[in-house]
Structures are given as C-alpha cells and as structure tokens.
Amino acid sequence: MIIDPAKNYTATMVTSHGTLEIVLDALAPPVTVNSFVYLARFHYYDALSSPHHSGLRAPGGDPGGTGAETGLPLR
Numbered sequence: 678m679i680i681d682p683a684k685n686y687t688a689t690m691v692t693s694h695g696t697l698e699i700v701l702d703a704l705a706p707p708v709t710v711n712s713f714v715y716l717a718r719f720h721y722y723d724a725l726s727s728p729h730h731s732g733l734r735a736p737g738g739d740p741g742g743t744g745a746e747t748g749l750p751l752r
Contacts, residue, residue: 678711679718686714 680686686701703710716722 678707680707680711680714682707686710688713688717 680703682703684703686703688699688701690697690699701710701713
C-alpha cells in the first residue's frame with residue numbers, strides 16, 4: 678500500500694458550482710482509499726467529467742456500499 682492509514686487524506690473536487698473538500702477515512706476502508714490515492718497521484722481523475730443532473734443531488738459515490746454503483750474497481 679502507498680498510504681499510511683494513520684495519516685489523514687483529503688480530495689478536492691472542483692465543480693462549476695464550487696469546490697468540495699472530501700475527507701477520506703483511511704482506517705475503515707484502507708484498500709479503497711489506497712486505490713483512490715494511487716490513481717489520484719497519477720492524475721487519473723484530472724478533468725474527469727460527471728453527467729449533469731438538475732436538483733440538489735450530485736452523482737458519485739457508492740450509496741449502497743456494494744461497490745457496484747461507482748463504475749470504478751475497488752482495487
């Protein structure tokens with residue numbers, strides 16, 4: 678693993694409606710956070726677009742906790 682589960686990790690998401698800072702919990706799902714950090718360090722997510730949805734919901738994440746909703750591998 679490239680992460681240190683004892684450290685804090687954040688991700689910054691820039692949208693047309695503002696910037697979000699997301700706290701990544703490296704203790705609970707360390708393999709998932711490790712995968713995200715690894716891909717981010719290689720700029721995998723740079724300039725990645727997301728489909729536009731009207732309303733207050735923003736697409737993304739895994740609300741069911743199954744890993745099936747993200748479209749990205751957990752490892």
